[in-house]
Amino acid sequence: MGRFDGATVLITGAAGGLGSGAAKGFASEGARLVLSDMNEALLESLAATLGTQTAILAGDISDEKLSEDLVELAVRKFGRLDVAINNAGIVQSFVRLPQVASDEARRVLEIDLLGVFYAMKHQIPQMEQQFKATGKGGTIVNIASVAGLVGAPKLSVYAAAKHGVVGLTKSAAAEYATKGVRVNAICPAHTRTAMVDGFVRMSGTPETDALAELTRGVPMKRVGEVDEIVTAILFAADPANSFMTGHALAVDGGVGAV
Known part of the structure; x- marks a missing residue:
């Protein structure tokens, strides 16, 4: 038997690197x-x-209706919602704060922060209702970033959004700690996904040089691999991990140690 045998798991941003890895x-x-x-x-x-x-249900996470519809789909199709992985997100241009276009900043906040807020707004009541009815609630894992724990030069708006995700995580965890809903965040450093590939292309330098620049402040001197982040996501969501809530778990190659 698997750790999540028979559980219903909702994943946003499921077509991307982390999302598809989590789905698998x-x-x-x-x-x-x-x-x-x-x-x-x-x-x-x-x-x-x-x-x-x-x-499956395609849509834009910055539209609140999608989050409502996803919870309804989970309940209609499978009867309940046990785990939600709020992973959908985008990154901003790698520039200093005054150079970020206002429209781009707004879009990053709408997807990376409000998208998580909308998701939790509809996931939590369903999980609380399940807890009241059966004694078994649910678990939410928000995908934040190490940029949600420390400053991120040239990623200011992205960092602001991810700090907000950590704030939402901790606040909701405290509100629902006795109501059958655990809420945690995973905070990866740069991971080998399309976002990192895009940075390498935009840098205009050889991949080795671009990755060296990207990981200059990472003690392990490399980017993370998708499987490494997925391991942490599964750990946070594991029903056996029942006493952990309100935690922002850094999976960052040692960034937080220095």
């Missing part, structure tokens, strides 16, 4: 999945590879 990790542990992303074709392709019961 939960599927391998027996979960049923509700997957969302902007790209419906990629969601369909991913669902076809997972070997588990899956429901």
